Amino acid sequence: MSTSAVRMDGRTWAMLLVLCGAIFLEGIDVAMLNVALPSIRADLGLSTGMLSGVVSAYVLGYGGFMLLGGRAADLLGHRRVFLTWLVVFLLFSGLGGFATEGWMLLVSRFVTGVASAFMAPAGLALVTAAFPPGPARTRALGIYAGTAAGGFTLGLVAGGLLTSLGWRWVFFAPVILAALILAAAVPLVRRPDGPEPRTGGFDLAGSLAVTGSMLLLAYGVVRLEHPGEGTALTVGVFAAGALLLAAFAAIERRSRSPLVRLGILRSPALVRTNVTALLFLAAFAGFQFLMTLYLQELRGWTTWQTGLALLALGADVVLAPTLTPYLVNRFGNVRVLFGGLVVAAVAYGLFLPLGIDWAYLLMFPILFLIGVAFALVYGPLTMAATDGVDEREHGVAGGLLYTAIQFGMALGLSAVTAVQVAALGDGTSTGARLDALRAALLVPFGAVLLAAAVTAFGLRARRRAPDAAAPAEPAPSAVPSAAETAG
Helix, strand or coil: CCHHHHHHHHHHHHHHHHHHHHHHHHHHHHHHHHHHHHHHHHHHCCCHHHHHHHHHHHHHHHHHHHHHHHHHHHHHCHHHHHHHHHHHHHHHHHHHHCCCCHHHHHHHHHHHHHHHHHHHHHHHHHHHHHCCCCHHHHHHHHHHHHHHHHHHHHHHHHHHHHHHHCCCHHHHHHHHHHHHHHHHHHHHCCCCCCCCCCCCCCCHHHHHHHHHHHHHHHHHHHHCCCCCCCHHHHHHHHHHHHHHHHHHHHHHHHCCCCCCCHHHHHCHHHHHHHHHHHHHHHHHHHHHHHHHHHHHHHCCCCHHHHHHHHHHHHHHHHHHHHHHHHHHHHHCHHHHHHHHHHHHHHHHHHCCCCCCCCCHHHHHHHHHHHHHHHHHHHHHHHHHHCCCCCHHHHHHHHHHHHHHHHHHHHHHHHHHHHHHHHHHCCCCCHHHHHHHHHHHHHHHHHHHHHHHHHHHHHHHHHHHHHHHHCCCCCCCCCCCCHHHHCC
């Protein structure tokens, strides 16, 4: 390899580290805020509804604008969109740190969610464009996915530490990190050689329809957390969201420059990937929330102790960039994905008989097992999201994946909350609260079982594929790429 080629490779990997920093920033930002909510309420005197709105505002911004963000990245250029919205993220996270009233937090979190909706698909597209299909892309996406997953888990620990210094640091710390990432991104993140961004319009009617639909559906999911409050309104919100989604599909069929080319949804592998992502992240987010309640409210642990206890979930930070790419190159995306879902089902099942006096030494190996499952699942999902998709549509494909992830997390939180509230009823004793929490633990267990069933269809499709169009004598030394094994 020439000196220039080595230098080019070094620059590419340096760019990957910058993009990893950005996706880590998004994950840690969400996790840290969740830990700081009680302190924010105590300081600003926020009502329960306003505090819930602070969390929901991010979900609405992220979920509502993700598809538009993916399309904008494909049309305007992935680098331009990534850098522009990184600046927006920095500015509005800082606004949250200076907030003196609830509405300032709402605006900050909503716009921060919108910024993440544009940054995430642009960042994923930059990674896939920089690394050609094969072992290099598999390794790069493994590192990228592991960093993203690490943000969700390490954010709990960081949030506990920063909140002890003052809840405003939960907003200021991302500003500092975003500024460092921006300083490195300007010289390092460049559009790799490849297809030019697509030309065409934004399909304004389609953009309005799908954004309105996503906003309504996200709001409906958030309302599920309070099953007894305005059931008719919740049903109406979901119905309105579904109608706008149907209108969006009709618009896209007639549009000359569709926001989402409907043909991309005809891929069974792509649909399976997004459904699995939604179900798996619903299970993980719901479980993480329930464990936080269990450790803090039933066991009386501090925020800092809870964050350290859940650090076992961060096993994916080490395994995702090391073990997962090797397994994917050896066995293929679908097999690794299915294995990870089985591991997750076993781990969630082991937590179903949770007791009030379980020692942490008993919980640690199960939590570690969930971290292993996350490493085996999240990476292959990220790899499969753009598999077989034209590079000029990688932004949209990334938008679909992150929309599924965000809706999955919101749905998981809402579902476990609704089940817990219904199971608890009027009970107030420790035993009743533990029983309600056990009932809610069935949600992540059931969601991951359903995700495994969906992925099993991919295993069947992969076994049939060689019979349909396999080479007569495959080279024995060939290593299957992610593109060849995503099923």
